[in-house]
Amino acid sequence: MDFWDLTKLMIRRWYVSVTLLLVTIAATGYAATEIKPDYAITSYVQLIPPTVASDPNKVISVQNPWLALGLSSLSNAATVATQDQTFLDALKKKDETASFEITISDKNPVAIIAVVAPTLEEAQSATTEVTTQYEKSVDSLQKQYNVKKADMITAYRLDKGENLKRPGGKVKRAVVVIFAIGILLTGGITILVDTLLRRRKRRKGGDAGAAPEMPPGSAAIPLNGTFPSVPQINRPSVNGDADKTKPLGQYARGGAQQQNGRDPGAETIVIPSMPRARQGGERGNDRGRRT
Template sequence: MDFWGTITVLFRRWYVVVPAFLLSLAAAVGVYSTVPTTYVSSAVLVLTTPTTGGSLPSDPSRPNGLTNPLLNFDRGLSISASILIAVMSTPDMGTELGVAEGGDTTFKISNGGNNLESLATGPYVFIEGESLSPDAAQDIVKRVIARTRIELANRQEAVKAPKATYITSYEAVPPTVPLAQRGRKMRAVAAALGVGIATAICAAFIAESFTQSRRARREARKRADTKRTAEPPPGTAALNGRAPADSSAAR
């Protein structure tokens, strides 16, 4: 059926389409009220080297010159950031931070992209916390930052790096004010409306098919009744055929 044929069916069966559409609107309102609003807080850490660089001077009487850490980025900081992201993304780390699987509070840590093969793209660690409570969303970000700094120190201690050369983290973006996220609610509403509209269209075509089928059966019965009325009864034809023979016999 073409587009205009569909429109014609919908208008002809409006008494089915309108109630179904109203029910879909009611379902969308119910879905919107039941899907909770979540809050998101985020932060960005930048790994930096000490002002004296990443190595100790071979001659203590000639110390290394001082350098602006924000002007001293190298590949090693990117690798260190990728190590931290991998460590902090494990399920065990989430459990230690009090994040239960399927719970109301979650966090994500990344380099700002979704491509896992390009983790070592810069000395950046992006942290995002999400929860049903704004305070909980910001709190999980603070806890992840604190634990990330501990892990950074532990990894450097494990390789016996001189403390004077330890990499430090700088909060380029401190934990932000939690913002309400209604995208999940709107997606649920859109899904409910889509299902409702599809149901309304299907109901209209079912009603159309049922009506046409009933009309066809009614017309078939009417034609059968008309045909039976027009034809003489079988007994009448037999009597008419024997009438002449009976008359001659009487004579």
């Protein structure tokens, strides 16, 4: 069944397909109005190296191994530390439905923290928790090397939590899924109903055209007292003429009924002879005569 056949079937069973389509449209509209988009807040955290002396003649020795590796290395390490399972469990207990993602800029050591939550309060709370944990991770990674405070790399948040968006991707996905499921159910249920109706119609037609059942022990008796005629079987005669034998049905009625005033038992059935056997006998006689 192709798309055109399905369309014709849905038109023929319009009372089923139209009802299901209306239900699908109603469910899709309800999902579009009731499902609310999430709140997304994006934060930016910049890593700042330690300050140097304003006097170029003054030599200052900075002892921080992360400076030798680069600020990007410290930013990546802080990202991994922020995604620790202990912190994730604590965040889940406080903001159950919030989720976050940390990405590092390629050009500058800036951590981009994106938080998504169903409510504005959860989004703001989760953003504060994640940025604070990221800053703590930057400090702890340097303190384990006994870096002095003057030599430490500091994390500075560039935004004020005002980068708020409400993306409608979740609503669009829900609407598309509900509408697709409704269309599939409409086609499937319409085909099922059509199959059941055809089967019931075929069953009713078969019951109406069937012959009535006879009770056990009964026999069929013709109303006019005669039996249907038996087709005649033509047999060629011995002499090859066009004479026909009597119908076999005249001798199968038990001798109780006569045909044309004669007794059926007095009739003679003529069996044609075998031509080959006759020729063989004649050849045998000829051989006997020759001998």
